[in-house]
Amino acid sequence: MRLTRLVSAASAAVLTATLALTGGQLAQASDASVGAQAAGGDYVALGDSYSSGVGAGDYDSGSGDCKRSNRAYPKLWAAKNAPASFHFTACSGAVTGDVLNKQLGPINSGTDLVSITIGGNDAGFVDVMTTCVLQSESDCVNRVNTARAYVEKTLPGKLDAVYSAIKNKAPNARVVVLGYPRFYKLNGTCVAGLTEKERSTINGAADLLNSITAKRAADHGFGYGDAASRFAGHEICSGDAWLHSVTFPIGDSYHPKAAGQSGGYLPAFSSAI
Numbered sequence: 001m002r003l004t005r006l007v008s009a010a011s012a013a014v015l016t017a018t019l020a021l022t023g024g025q026l027a028q029a030s031d032a033s034v035g036a037q038a039a040g041g042d043y044v045a046l047g048d049s050y051s052s053g054v055g056a057g058d059y060d061s062g063s064g065d066c067k068r069s070n071r072a073y074p075k076l077w078a079a080k081n082a083p084a085s086f087h088f089t090a091c092s093g094a095v096t097g098d099v100l101n102k103q104l105g106p107i108n109s110g111t112d113l114v115s116i117t118i119g120g121n122d123a124g125f126v127d128v129m130t131t132c133v134l135q136s137e138s139d140c141v142n143r144v145n146t147a148r149a150y151v152e153k154t155l156p157g158k159l160d161a162v163y164s165a166i167k168n169k170a171p172n173a174r175v176v177v178l179g180y181p182r183f184y185k186l187n188g189t190c191v192a193g194l195t196e197k198e199r200s201t202i203n204g205a206a207d208l209l210n211s212i213t214a215k216r217a218a219d220h221g222f223g224y225g226d227a228a229s230r231f232a233g234h235e236i237c238s239g240d241a242w243l244h245s246v247t248f249p250i251g252d253s254y255h256p257k258a259a260g261q262s263g264g265y266l267p268a269f270s271s272a273i
Helices: 009-018 023-038 061-066 075-082 095-102 127-133 136-155 155-169 197-220 227-231 258-272
Strands: 042-047 087-090 113-117 173-178 223-225
Touching: 042 075, 042 095, 042 127, 075 113, 095 136, 095 155, 113 155, 127 136, 127 258, 136 155, 136 197, 155 173, 155 197, 173 197, 173 258, 197 223, 197 227, 223 258, 227 258
Parallel strands: 042 087, 042 113, 113 173, 173 223
Antiparallel strands: none
């Protein structure tokens, strides 16, 4: 029996409301210089719940519904590297329009480093996972396919708008775009919940989202942090998951735990600077 689908209609409403939320010595020397400048300069962390740290706990009481965690990778990186200034504007549930309208304030020509995760909520992350948890396999696959079409046809333009705005405001900054992890280890330890077809379909959509995000980032001259490879072996159903499955508080579902921020996102970010 698919135990997770015993969630009540009331829980489904809560889930929908709160779940929301990829040559040569001279070139090497140049890359090292950029990294050193970024580490000691001004850092701004943008993005959605994967950057704000939903699911990791220990939230800043002043961040309200944005749920910015002291265990999120931007905070961990800033604590380790002591940038000259650090602004943390990432917010749970953010879409590309929120970044453009609400998060870019601290960025200016003096900004040295910017990080961002964005796009998952534009693609309907909340509705996809709500459908897959509570409805049939065919409903899940159809909803994921709708999201895939959006990612291929519409999301690239929205990412371009965000990346161009960042570039215009901070032309000299090192910008690192981070992707999303795959949610499931296939044929893993889970004996209930989604079917293997659903899990595979969701993973495939994450791969597509990451590939589109990485391509748009590269076209803007930005770095890309591969979260999926860092989470490999720590997906849901792995036996050592760095991601929450359906859990309470329900808004933490399908978000990285503290271990996912420190063991997955932090090294993905650090290696891309």
